[in-house]
Amino acid sequence: MLQKTLRWFEKRLEPYPPAEPTQPPKGLLAFCMHFTRGAWPWLLLMASFTAAIATLEIFLFGFLGDVVNWLSTADRETFLAEEGQWLFLMGGALLLLVLISASNAFIIHQTLLGNLPQRIRWLAHRYLLNQSMSYFQDEFAGRIATKLMQTALSVREVVMKLLDVLVYVTVSFTGAIFLAASADWRLAVPFVIWLGGYALILRYFIPKLGRISEAQADARSLMTGRIVDTYTNISTVKLFSHSTREERYSRDGMDEFLGTVYRQMRMVSKVQISIDIINALLLLAIGFVGISLWVTGDMTPGAVAVAGALVLRFQGMSQWIMWEMSALFENIGVVRDGINSISLPQMVQDKPGAKQLGRVKGDVRFDGVRFEYARVNAEGEDDVRHAAVIDDLDLHLRPGEKIGLVGRSGAGKSTIVNLLLRFYDLNAGRILIDDEDIADVTQETLRANVGVVTQDTSLLHRSVRDNISYGRPDATEQEIINAAKLAEAHEFILGLEDAKGRKGYDAHVGERGVKLSGGQRQRIAIARVLLKDAPILVLDEATSALDSEVEAAIQDQFDLLMRNKTVIAIAHRLSTIAAMDRLIVLDAGKIVEQGTHAELIEANGHYARLWQRQSGGFIDVEATEAAQ
Numbered sequence: 001m002l003q004k005t006l007r008w009f010e011k012r013l014e015p016y017p018p019a020e021p022t023q024p025p026k027g028l029l030a031f032c033m034h035f036t037r038g039a040w041p042w043l044l045l046m047a048s049f050t051a052a053i054a055t056l057e058i059f060l061f062g063f064l065g066d067v068v069n070w071l072s073t074a075d076r077e078t079f080l081a082e083e084g085q086w087l088f089l090m091g092g093a094l095l096l097l098v099l100i101s102a103s104n105a106f107i108i109h110q111t112l113l114g115n116l117p118q119r120i121r122w123l124a125h126r127y128l129l130n131q132s133m134s135y136f137q138d139e140f141a142g143r144i145a146t147k148l149m150q151t152a153l154s155v156r157e158v159v160m161k162l163l164d165v166l167v168y169v170t171v172s173f174t175g176a177i178f179l180a181a182s183a184d185w186r187l188a189v190p191f192v193i194w195l196g197g198y199a200l201i202l203r204y205f206i207p208k209l210g211r212i213s214e215a216q217a218d219a220r221s222l223m224t225g226r227i228v229d230t231y232t233n234i235s236t237v238k239l240f241s242h243s244t245r246e247e248r249y250s251r252d253g254m255d256e257f258l259g260t261v262y263r264q265m266r267m268v269s270k271v272q273i274s275i276d277i278i279n280a281l282l283l284l285a286i287g288f289v290g291i292s293l294w295v296t297g298d299m300t301p302g303a304v305a306v307a308g309a310l311v312l313r314f315q316g317m318s319q320w321i322m323w324e325m326s327a328l329f330e331n332i333g334v335v336r337d338g339i340n341s342i343s344l345p346q347m348v349q350d351k352p353g354a355k356q357l358g359r360v361k362g363d364v365r366f367d368g369v370r371f372e373y374a375r376v377n378a379e380g381e382d383d384v385r386h387a388a389v390i391d392d393l394d395l396h397l398r399p400g401e402k403i404g405l406v407g408r409s410g411a412g413k414s415t416i417v418n419l420l421l422r423f424y425d426l427n428a429g430r431i432l433i434d435d436e437d438i439a440d441v442t443q444e445t446l447r448a449n450v451g452v453v454t455q456d457t458s459l460l461h462r463s464v465r466d467n468i469s470y471g472r473p474d475a476t477e478q479e480i481i482n483a484a485k486l487a488e489a490h491e492f493i494l495g496l497e498d499a500k501g502r503k504g505y506d507a508h509v510g511e512r513g514v515k516l517s518g519g520q521r522q523r524i525a526i527a528r529v530l531l532k533d534a535p536i537l538v539l540d541e542a543t544s545a546l547d548s549e550v551e552a553a554i555q556d557q558f559d560l561l562m563r564n565k566t567v568i569a570i571a572h573r574l575s576t577i578a579a580m581d582r583l584i585v586l587d588a589g590k591i592v593e594q595g596t597h598a599e600l601i602e603a604n605g606h607y608a609r610l611w612q613r614q615s616g617g618f619i620d621v622e623a624t625e626a627a628q
Contacts, residue, residue: 009110013039015118021127024343028332031339035120035155042111047163049104054168056097058175060090061309112160120152124342132347133423134373142228144341146221151338154217154331161328169321176310183303184293190285191310197278198318205271206329212267213333216260221337223253268326279315286311348425350442357445360434362535362566364420366395368429371419371589389415390589393429402567404577406607407586413570415589417538420568422446433536451534451565455541457525459516464493465505467524471532479531480505486560487527492520530561537562539569574611583607 017038024034036043125148128135136144173195181188230237230246237246290307293299371390390412397403405413418424420431422438431438438446451471459467468480475483484490484505496507498515509515509524516524529537571577578597585593585600585607592606600607 005106006110009106010114012111013042013115013119015115016122017119021123021130023127023345024124024339026339026343028336028339031335031343032155032159035123035152036116036159039112039116039119042107043159043163046104046107046112046160047167049100049107050164050167051171052100053097053104054171055175056093056100058172058179059093060097061176061179061313108160108164112156116160117152117156120155121148124148124152127346128342130346130349131344133418134347135344139225139341141232143221143225145228146224147338147341150217150221150334151342154334154338157331158328158335161324161331165321165324165328169317172317176314180307180310183307184299186293187286187289187299187303187307190282190289191314193285194278194282194314198275201271201274201278202325205267205274206325209264209267209271209326210329210333212260212264213330214336215333216257216264216330217334217337219253219257219260223250223257226250226253264330271326275318279311279318282314283308283311348422348443351440354442355436355440355445357433357436357438357441357449360436360449360535362397362399363432363434364395364397364536364566364568365432365435366393366416366419366429367432369393369419369426369431370428371415371424371426373424390419393589393591395584395591397566397568399566400564402562402565402569402581404569404571404580404583405586406574406577406583406610408610411586412589413586414540416586417452417540417568417570420536420538421450421452449534450536450538451529451532452538452540453522453525453529457518457521459509459521459524461508461510463502463506463508464496464524467509468505468527468531471528471530475531480527483527483531484524486530487523489520489523489527492523526561535565537565537567539567539571541571585610 024031128144128148177188177191177195180191227250230250237243286307290299290304294301294304369390370392373389393416395416405416407413419426420438422431422443425439433446433449460470465477465480468483469475471483472479481490484493493507494504497503498507498510500508502508509521567580569577569580577583581596582594583597583600584591585605587606593600593603595603601611
């Protein structure tokens with residue numbers, strides 16, 4: 001029965017809401033409201049139960065005073081007959097308190113504590129997945145993930161503490177003062193004065209703790225980001241023998257975090273001492289007033305006992321409240337820090353009513369394209385602009401045409417690919433695929449029509465099978481194996497085994513494919529694109545990680561991969577793209593030459609100079625730059 005009840009409460013709040021996530025607002029309250037939509041019926045029910053619990057506790061305190069008075073004056077033989085109904089009422093109140101407390105515990109622990117932060121993580125993660133490439137290039141991946149996780153928990157804590165703790169405290173304090181005043185108004189005066197002093201302490205210290213906590217949250221995410229950055233690039237650290245340097249780099253982040261902890265703890269000690277002082281003064285004042293009124297016959301022993309019990313209750317609650325308020329403002333600091341990372345506009349968004357782009361023929365046209373990179377500030381506005389990377393570009397690729405982009409580093413080759421994939425929006429002009437402006441179609445269906453193999457092959461920390469089928473998740477096992485064979489990857493895949501004993505296509509490849517060689521990662525990436533079989537193919541230094549023997553072995557497969565596809569190829573090793581239908585020579589974001597390899601050599605222009613300066617088949621970048 002209990003298990004069924006627990007499971008019922010666990011299913012009251014959907015942890016993975018299906019609604020499309022939107023940009024969260026920047027205000028603290030609005031941000032919290034945004035991520036707790038759908039949970040408010042249960043949050044308000046929790047607050048109502050909390051208020052009921054506090055009210056019943058005050059009622060029982062008052063009843064305890066009556067019991068003391070009865071016991072001091074009642075006849076033992078007639079006591080139960082005269083006061084039994086009141087004792088029965090107190091028993092009923094206790095039972096009601098247990099039932100309400102149990103229901104509140106189910107709501108808090110089963111419905112809210114697990115589901116609410118998961119709901120926030122899900123919404124925020126889905127929103128961040130649609131952020132532009134520049135967003136992820138400007139931040140540590142570990143720092144973003146840390147802020148996501150911390151913010152989800154902190155939003156839950158802020159909302160639940162405000163509704164649970166503050167409601168409980170408000171009802172308890174109000175009820176206690178009313179109970180003291182019902183015995184004698186003079187007994188309530190010390191409580192009112194104490195409450196004013198306590199409020200002043202909170203007003204002075206809490207904002208300071210909040211500012212320290214905000215700095216601490218940022219320092220914590222920076223510290224985590226630095227550590228994750230070191231672990232992610234551990235091969236580079238070891239290659240350059242920089243373990244000591246990384247220790248200093250991480251320690252600087254840890255020191256910054258520890259500094260905020262020291263500042264926080266100093267402030268907490270001051271708060272603790274201040275509360276101890278006013279608590280002691282309250283106990284003295286209540287003792288003096290209560291005993292004085294009892295001496296003059298204006299107060300019963302029960303009222304004095306209740307007042308003393310309330311003081312002790314206040315002392316315990318005041319320490320608890322202070323820690324809860326400190327935690328509340330620490331979480332507020334974390335939320336504010338998270339807002340700065342999460343509540344940013346998505347710089348590349350689908351237009352309302354964007355079309356679904358079906359499978360295309362591969363006609364690609366760049367029409368007057370101009371683009372410049374810009375850094376975006378926290379308000380989503382352009383902060384710094386740079387010179388145009390692509391300037392008034394006109395380029396037409398016919399279906400099935402294969403072109404090579406040529407030019408020194410920074411000429412704009414990779415930017416053209418990024419713009420085709422709509423990782424960034426244009427400053428001017430348009431890009432058309434089969435006469436459809438890519439700004440008018442959904443990003444998902446656009447990228448479904450483009451297969452990409454890059455020089456920086458990044459694999460997911462999943463199985464080989466998952467990585468290859470990422471190109472087409474509904475592919476059969478045989479189709480996955482066939483793609484691996486075409487990419488000359490099947491044989492080495494069968495020999496793989498990870499630390500958990502998974503073998504072959506089940507073996508996991510490590511973060512970013514770190515357990516594989518560069519050539520192995522590249523061949524799995526090629527298999528992934530072969531399986532995707534998109535009509536437009538981008539090869540960005542696709543064979544740079546392959547040795548000559550492997551490159552020659554899969555050249556026929558590359559020919560198969562490119563068959564009947566529109567191809568854009570980038571390579572510093574010009575010999576790998578010399579056989580393309582057309583070569584486009586770029587300089588400073590503009591087309592300076594185009595034609596076949598033979599035509600461009602004969603023209604003896606920019607391309608011919610690049611070809612002559614090749615060293616081992618690669619563009620001599622330094623010589624080229626010196627010549628510009």
